[in-house]
Amino acid sequence: xxxxxxxxxxxxxxxxFVGAVIVRDKTILSTGYNGSVRGLPHCSDAGHxxxxxxxxxxxxxxxxxxxxxxxxxxxxxxxSIYITASPCWNCFKALANAGIKRICYGEFYRDxxxxxxxxxxxxxxxxxxxxxxxxVKVPPAEGPRRTG
Numbered sequence: 001x002x003x004x005x006x007x008x009x010x011x012x013x014x015x016x017f018v019g020a021v022i023v024r025d026k027t028i029l030s031t032g033y034n035g036s037v038r039g040l041p042h043c044s045d046a047g048h049x050x051x052x053x054x055x056x057x058x059x060x061x062x063x064x065x066x067x068x069x070x071x072x073x074x075x076x077x078x079x080s081i082y083i084t085a086s087p088c089w090n091c092f093k094a095l096a097n098a099g100i101k102r103i104c105y106g107e108f109y110r111d112x113x114x115x116x117x118x119x120x121x122x123x124x125x126x127x128x129x130x131x132x133x134x135x136v137k138v139p140p141a142e143g144p145r146r147t148g
Contacts, residue, residue, distance in 0.1 A: 001106055001128050004082040007031045012042035013058040016085070016109075020061035022069060022100070024079035030072070032064030062091040066098050076100065084130060085109035096121055106130035 008019030012035040022030040036042045036057055043049075049057035059067070062083055069076045077099030086105040087095060092114035095103060102124040103114075118125045 001082050001084070001104060001130065003028070003031075004084050004106070005130065007033050008061070008084045009033075010035070011061070012036055012044050013048065013055050014044055015048065015055050018061040018083065018085050018109075020065040020081055020083045022065050022076050022079050022081050024076070029074050029076055029079055030065045030069035032061045032066070032068055034058045034061050035064065060088065060091050062087050062095055066094055080104065082128070086111075086125075086127075087114060089113050092117070096123060102126065104128045 004019040004021045006019065007021060008017040011017040011019070011033045016034065018034045020032045021028055037059060040046075040057070043055060043057055046057075048055040062081065065081065066076065068074075078101050079099070080102035081095060081100050082104045084106040086107070086109045087103065088109065089111045092103075092111075096117070100123065103118070104126045106128055107130060108127075115125055
């Protein structure tokens with residue numbers, strides 16, 4: 001989770017700094033942070049594209065981690081993802097379809113639909129609280145559970 005926090009520092013939308021790290025067998029497969037579409041100006045440079053209180057100019061960290069893996073030909077099926085915030089509904093659906101089996105998140109972010117669906121799909125959702133300056137200990141995988 002500490003690595004996801006460092007990755008989040010690269011975010012280019014300053015409304016929320018989010019980082020994601022996809023891991024399998026103790027090996028980092030891909031990382032992502034929230035930022036603009038490749039080739040378009042960043043929110044930090046051009047301002048936000050706001051719709052109903054949300055900036056829609058950025059691609060979320062989870063999506064960028066999946067995209068980065070795909071661009072580099074990295075298989076992420078059966079991997080875990082560490083995200084500084086729980087996935088939104090669209091990101092959760094993408095993670096499920098990409099074959100992610102464990103989602104560790106630092107803080108809850110807006111949408112709890114994914115918790116019930118994760119249980120149906122046998123995807124482990126683990127809350128790993130972010131603590132400033134602390135080394136984060138990740139609980140062992142124990143199957144799906146709803147926390148928070």
